[in-house]
Amino acid sequence: MTQVLEEEETAVVAAPRRSRLTGGRALHIYTWIVIGWLTLPVLVMILFGFNDTPGRYNQTWEGFTLKWYGQVFALDELTKALVISLLVAVATAVVAGALGTGIGYALGRYRFRGSGTVNLIMFATMSSPELVMGASLLTLFVSLGVGLGAVTITIAHIMFSISFVAVVVRARVLTLDRSVEEAAADLGANAWTTFWRITFPIIMPAVMSGMLLAFALSIDDFVVSNFTAGTTTTFPLWIWGATRVGLPPQVNVMGTLIFLGGVLIAVVTSIRSRPRRPAA
């Protein structure tokens, strides 16, 4: 998501000249209607985090209250699920970040036999139904007799995140100006120094976006977790399990806080990666 923002910032500079074509106004209104439709359930979720509901039935408006923000961690099982989700997401971001960067760098920098196979497998992981990936991992874990839990969830999340990190990093490596590295070599830096002092800082923003993407994919994942969790519950799994009995307002509060955190990170990274324009 941050990747989009980052790239479009540069696209703005070359904004198309045609701006007044027929139908522009109607399409403008239509775009806002679609944005409104997309945002509606989020607004409802945020609003009902402030609902003064007496019990777990949180579907009708009973008046405004801030008390759920004070009692956000009052439900132990839910808090535990959130903590597991966060830990799994951090582990996924770190491991998938490292493994995906290796693949992305190799694919962007070198021509080698077998790169076609790697591309094919990556494409397959990104286009296979999540359901099938989760189910096949379950069959593997069951036939090996591996106990399901936070570890198997993390293994699965790393698996489906690697390719996304690799694609983001590869895109950056492909646009890397090799003459900068050659300049470093000309100035007497060895390959190791050149990589850590020159190349790595240049690809670092892509590694960071890749890791954020892996974090986001992991914390939101339901389908693959559903198959690989066993009796362990993550935040989305807890919500799923509680749907029938009714979602407590704490879920809305946590959803709101995660939402705000995500938005904040996206805004900060997009501002930081904005290309500095030369002073006129």
Next chain:
Amino acid sequence: MGRSRRVLAPYLLILPGGLWLLLFFVIPMVTMLSLSLQQGDIVSGYAFTGHWQTYVDAVVNYRTQLVRSLIYGAVTTIVLIVVAFPVAYWIAFYGGRRKPTYLFLLLLPFFVSFVLRTISWRYILTDEGMLLGPLKSAGILPESFNILGTSVAVISGLVYNFLPFMVLPIYVALERIDPRVVEAARDLYADPPTAFRKVILPLALPGVFAGVLMTFVPASSDYVNSAVLGSSSTTMIGQVIQSQYLTSSNYPTASALSFTLMAVLLIGVFAYARALGTEDVMKVAAR
């Protein structure tokens, strides 16, 4: 020494991640294929018997849900193109300096968990809920009117959840169009509809194709929307597979169904990717 290290370098870089994908993506798929051809039960264990009949039985028993899922997936994809294209078009050509802001607003809801968003829709759409309740008491809608539990609710949910995956690739394709090409068409006396049909649409098609690839598979195999917004008359194949695995522990049938679903979907995807090249799709997928 430099030479052999240069040759080995890409393989060493790929090794850890590649091994992970081999162990936890390729091998599980093989295990699942093998399990689908085994017989037995979870207590006494399974033995490979090459029992193809499992596939035949599974497909025959669940053909309704399988066909329904493919139809829902196809309808969702078509609706997505219709809904997403004008949005992508407007942002690409009229967004100006605000393009990143509009894209951000489109992605904003996706900072909320997929399951939570879908459940939020259920609250909005319940029979006496915040949307239908007032409309019914005002007499605009009949008392018996309901959305929840219908195929309309499930498909709207799918469209809602996969919209950005259609808007973004189409936007990327449109954004790449050089405005001068469109101006040239106008200079050569093409009226706006003709310029759109002959110039913009062909150039946007790769984006539409990429969007179809990214939405058809997840929409057809989804089971969250149907479980939360649907009813027993909208059951999709994903729900069948999920309950066969997690509730009935009927692994051979569940594996056969997963494999059939995957085969049907991926044959289409790979044929598509072959015709268009995977490169474009991967680029878009990374966004």
